[in-house]
Amino acid sequence: xxxxxxxxxxxxxxxxxxxxxxxxxxxxxxxxxxxxxxxxxxxxxxxxxxxxxxxxxxxxxxxxxxxxxxxxxxxxxxxxxxxxxxxxxxxxxxxxxxxxxxxxxxxxxxxxxxxxxxxxxxxxxxxxxxxxxxxxxxxxxxxxxxxxxxxxxxxxxxxxxxxxxxxxxxxxxxxxxxxxxxxxxxxxxxxxxxxxxxxxxxxxxxxxxxxxxxxxxxxxxxxxxxxxxxxxxxxxxxxxxxxxxxxxxxxxxxxxxxxxxxxxxxxxxxxxxxxxxxxxxxxxxxxxxxxxxxxxxxxxxxxxxxxxxxxxxxxxxxxxxx
Amino acid sequence: xxxxxxxxxxxxxxxxxxxxxxxxxxxxxxxxxxxxxxxxxxxxxxxxxxxxxxxxxxxxxxxxxxxxxxxxxxxxxxxxxxxxxxxxxxxxxxxxxxxxxxxxxxxxxxxxxxxxxxxxxxxxxxxxxxxxxxxxxxxxxxxxxxxxxxxxxxxxxxxxxxxxxxxxxxxxxxxxxxxxxxxxxxxxxxxxxxxxxxxxxxxxxxxxxxxxxxxxxxxxxxxxxxxxxxxxxxxxxxxxxxxxxxxxxxxxxxxxxxxxxxxxxxxxxxxxxxxxxxxxxxxxxxxxxxxxxxxxxxxxxxxxxxxxxxxxxxxxxxxxxx
DNA sequence: GTGAAAGCGCTAACAA
DNA sequence: TTGTTAGCGCTTTCAC
Numbered sequence: 284x285x286x287x288x289x290x291x292x293x294x295x296x297x298x299x300x301x302x303x304x305x306x307x308x309x310x311x312x313x314x315x316x317x318x319x320x321x322x323x324x325x326x327x328x329x330x331x332x333x334x335x336x337x338x339x340x341x342x343x344x345x346x347x348x349x350x351x352x353x354x355x356x357x358x359x360x361x362x363x364x365x366x367x368x369x370x371x372x373x374x375x376x377x378x379x380x381x382x383x384x385x386x387x388x389x390x391x392x393x394x395x396x397x398x399x400x401x402x403x404x405x406x407x408x409x410x411x412x413x414x415x416x417x418x419x420x421x422x423x424x425x426x427x428x429x430x431x432x433x434x435x436x437x438x439x440x441x442x443x444x445x446x447x448x449x450x451x452x453x454x455x456x457x458x459x460x461x462x463x464x465x466x467x468x469x470x471x472x473x474x475x476x477x478x479x480x481x482x483x484x485x486x487x488x489x490x491x492x493x494x495x496x497x498x499x500x501x502x503x504x505x506x507x508x509x510x511x512x513x514x515x516x517x518x519x520x521x522x523x524x525x526x527x528x529x530x531x532x533x534x535x536x537x538x539x540x541x542x543x544x545x546x547x548x549x550x551x552x553x554x555x556x557x558x559x560x561x562x563x564x565x566x567x568x569x570x571x572x573x574x575x576x577x578x579x580x581x582x583x584x585x586x587x588x589x590x591x592x593x594x595x596x597x598x599x600x601x602x603x604x605x
Numbered sequence: 606x607x608x609x610x611x612x613x614x615x616x617x618x619x620x621x622x623x624x625x626x627x628x629x630x631x632x633x634x635x636x637x638x639x640x641x642x643x644x645x646x647x648x649x650x651x652x653x654x655x656x657x658x659x660x661x662x663x664x665x666x667x668x669x670x671x672x673x674x675x676x677x678x679x680x681x682x683x684x685x686x687x688x689x690x691x692x693x694x695x696x697x698x699x700x701x702x703x704x705x706x707x708x709x710x711x712x713x714x715x716x717x718x719x720x721x722x723x724x725x726x727x728x729x730x731x732x733x734x735x736x737x738x739x740x741x742x743x744x745x746x747x748x749x750x751x752x753x754x755x756x757x758x759x760x761x762x763x764x765x766x767x768x769x770x771x772x773x774x775x776x777x778x779x780x781x782x783x784x785x786x787x788x789x790x791x792x793x794x795x796x797x798x799x800x801x802x803x804x805x806x807x808x809x810x811x812x813x814x815x816x817x818x819x820x821x822x823x824x825x826x827x828x829x830x831x832x833x834x835x836x837x838x839x840x841x842x843x844x845x846x847x848x849x850x851x852x853x854x855x856x857x858x859x860x861x862x863x864x865x866x867x868x869x870x871x872x873x874x875x876x877x878x879x880x881x882x883x884x885x886x887x888x889x890x891x892x893x894x895x896x897x898x899x900x901x902x903x904x905x906x907x908x909x910x911x912x913x914x915x916x917x918x919x920x921x922x923x924x925x926x927x
Numbered sequence: 928g929t930g931a932a933a934g935c936g937c938t939a940a941c942a943a
Numbered sequence: 944t945t946g947t948t949a950g951c952g953c954t955t956t957c958a959c
Contacts, residue, residue: 335934375693
C-alpha cells in the first residue's frame with residue numbers, strides 16, 4: 284500500500300480512500316491511484332481492513348453435509364443472493380459431527396465474519412454452538428431449527444408441505460392403498476416435523492426412520508418388502524431418500540409407477556431430473572435466501588427472534604424426455 | 606486479550622504463549638491463563654494472528670459448482686484430510702462462471718489463506734486467475750487442469766479409466782452392439798481427456814457433447830433415440846450424467862440393463878447408490894487428497910510443477926437391495 | 928480534499 | 944520463564 288502511495292505521489296490514507304471509494308475526493312487523484320494500484324498488482328489485504336473495521340464482509344455458512352444435494356443447492360442459492368449484495372459466502376461442512384461443527388463455527392468467529400448462517404446438525408447438541416456464536420455475530424438458523432435457543436430461523440413449513448403431498452396421494456389413489464413413510468432422523472427439526480405432518484395425515488400408515496441420504500432410501504426398500512408390502516405409495520422425507528427408494532424399487536424388479544408411486548420433499552438440485560414421476564414439494568429457496576439476507580442486513584438485532592416459515596409448493600412428477 | 610492477561614495477572618505476550626502453546630513456559634501459569642480465558646469467554650482473533658504471522662491456517666477450495674455431487678465429495682474428503690493436519694477448509698463456488706471464480710479467488714487471496722486448491726472452471730479462461738493466485742500463495746489444481754499455466758496438478762488418469770470401462774463393455778457385450786458416448790464439455794481437461802479415451806477405444810462410435818450435470822444426461826436420451834438407436838451401451842463421461850441417462854431411459858420406457866447398459870465415471874457420492882447396474886470408474890479420492898496435503902505442506906515450492914496423476918479403479922454395478 | 932498519526936489484536940525479538 | 948516493545952496493513956479521526 285505504501286508502494287502504491289509512493290507511486291501515485293499521495294499518502295496511504297488517500298490510497299485507502301481511492302480504493303474503498305467511500306468518501307468524496309478529487310476524481311483525478313482517484314484515477315491516478317487506481318492506475319498505480321493496477322500497475323503494481325496491488326490488492327488490499329482484507330485482514331488489515333477487517334482488523335481495523337472489526338468485521339469482514341464475509342458470511343459463513345455451516346452445513347451438516349455438503350454431499351446432501353439439497354444443502355448444496357441451498358448454499359449455491361444463498362451465495363448468489365449474497366454476492367449480489369456485497370457479501371461473499373464461505374461454506375464449511377460439519378461432516379455430520381457436532382464436534383466438527385463447533386470447531387468450524389469457532390474458526391468462523393475467529394475470522395470475524397459478518398454473520399453466520401447455520402443448518403444445525405442436531406436439534407439438541409448444536410445448542411451450545413449456537414449460543415456461543417450468537418454472542419459474537421448475527422446468526423441465522425436455516426432449514427433446521429434448534430428451538431431451545433433464541434436465534435432467528437428461516438425455513439419452510441414442513442407440515443404444510445406434507446399436507447400438500449397427502450392431498451396428492453389421496454387424489455392419485457382414491458382407493459386408499461398402502462402408504463408408507465420413509466423418514467429421516469428425528470434429531471433434526473425438519474425430519475421431525477415431516478414425520479409429524481405425515482402422521483397427522485395418515486395416522487395408521489407405517490413409518491420408517493433413517494437418515495437424509497440415498498443409501499437409507501435404498502435400504503428402506505428392503506424393509507418395506509420384508510413387511511410384505513408389494514405395492515402402494517412411498518412418501519420419502521426428502522428427495523435424496525426418494526432417489527434411493529426408486530433405485531431400490533427398480534433394482535428389486537418393481538415397476539414405477541405401476542407397482543409403487545414415490546413422492547419426495549425439497550424439490551431442488553439433482554432430484555429435479557431424477558426418475559420419472561417423482562412428485563415432490565419444492566421449498567422456496569430463493570425467498571428463503573432473501574429472508575436471510577434481510578436478517579443479516581438488519582444485524583438480527585432484537586432479542587425477539589424472528590421465525591420466518593415460508594410456504595412450499597407442490598410439484599408434479601416430471602415426464603419423460605421427448 | 607488484555608482482559609485475560611489482567612485476570613490471570615500476566616502480560617499479553619504470556620497469554621499468547623499460553624494459548625498458542627508454542628514455546629516452553631511454566632505449566633502452572635499456562636493453566637491459570639487457560640482458565641481465565643475460558644472464564645471470560647475469550648477466543649483468539651484469527652485476524653490479528655494472521656496479520657502478524659502473515660498467514661492463516663486456512664486452505665481455500667474453489668469449485669465450479671457445488672451442486673455437482675462429485676465436487677461435493679471431493680470437498681468433503683479434502684476437508685477431512687486437512688482437518689486432521691491442522692488446517693481448516695473453506696469452500697467457495699464459482700457457479701459456473703469464470704468471473705465469479707476470479708472474484709472468489711481474489712477474496713481468498715485477500716484473506717491471506719495458506720493455500721488455494723482450485724478445480725478450474727475453464728481450461729483456457731481460468732488461466733489468468735491461476736497465474737494471479739500463484740504469485741501470492743501455494744496453488745494446486747485439482748481434477749481439471751489448465752495446462753497452459755505452470756501450477757501443480759492432482760487428478761486421476763482419465764484415459765486409463767476409459768480403457769478400464771472399455772474392457773468391461775467389450776467383455777459384457779462381446780457381440781459388439783451399439784456403443785454411444787454421452788460426454789461433457791470439452792472446455793475442461795477431464796471432459797476432453799475422457800472423450801479422447803473413449804475415441805481411442807471406440808473410434809467409430811457416436812459421441813455426444815454436453816455438460817457435467819444430470820439434466821444433460823436426461824436430454825441426451827432424446828438425442829440417442831432420435832438417432833434411431835434403441836439398444837446398446839451408453840458410456841457417460843460422469844456419474845451425474847449417467848444418472849440423467851438412466852432417468853431418461855426408464856422414463857422413455859426402455860429397460861435397463863435389458864435394452865441399454867449404462868456405465869459412468871467418478872464412482873463417488875450419490876452415484877454409488879443410484880440405480881441398478883451402474884458400473885463406474887472410481888477416482889482415488891483419498892489418495893488425491895493426501896497428495897494435495899503433501900503439496901501444500903511443501904509449499905508447492907519449485908518452478909518445476911508436479912503433475913500427480915493417480916490410477917482410478919473399476920467398480921462393477923451394484924445389485925439390488927436384499 | 929489531503930496528510931499525519933493512532934490503533935484494531937496479535938506475536939516475535941529482545942531484554943530482563 | 945516472563946515482560947516490553949514494535950509492527951503486521953489497513954482505515955479513520957483530526958488538523959490543515
